[in-house]
Amino acid sequence: MSHFTTIKVQIKNGEVLHQVLQELGHKVECNTKVRGYHGDTTQAEYVIRQNNGYDLGFRRSGDNYEIVADFWGAQINQQKFVNSITQKYAHKTLMATVQEQGFNIEEEEVLQDGTVRVVVGRWA
């Protein structure tokens, strides 16, 4: 019986996702198998290898990516894991647009509650 669970995330750009995973310190392999319960596997585009034998995969599903893993076996805090990735991804995507659209970053700070605040400006 498969223990894999999938979670849809608002992530569209695979290259940015790959960078985010690496920057968060994960060891990533591309286009390979996600290992789950009892030798069970499933395919994904980006896979974080875990030493406990339960991997965390990211695979394309329509326009977005979904996370596929046996979260029970992976023994990670699912919500925390997803949040750490989506926040960094959102920040990176915003910064790419900021530069693409000719804005300068005037200020950037992380508030005590974890809020990321960015001030950007662009002259005509």
Added chain:
Amino acid sequence: MSHFTSIKTQIKNRDALVTALSDVGFKNIEIHETAQHLYGYQGDVREQTAEVIIRRQYIGSSSNDIGFKQQADGQYEAIISEYDRHRYNQEWMNKLMQRYGYHALKATAKEQGFTIEEDEVMQDGTVKVVVARWA
């Protein structure tokens, strides 16, 4: 007959383009799923087509239509006649691109779960945007 010239732009987001055009003063903007022909100042149909069009009657009595045509790479090219380039010149394009950039940025920010906290135009014309997102 005033010839049309195509000008490459970094524009990819059609909605942001249309809002930017309305910011710089155009109130009648046609949006087509399939590119339509542009017309010259004498009502002559031209070979050029575009998805986003400002018709000549909203530009000036001797003007030709202005169009924005999507290219294979998704970016739009501005199609403006030589005659109209005097008024809709590079300086005008820069202003349009500033407004476009502003709307494109706001769209991305919202899509990525940021809220826009502040949003103002300074005296020197600089646009300033403050966005925030909680973890």
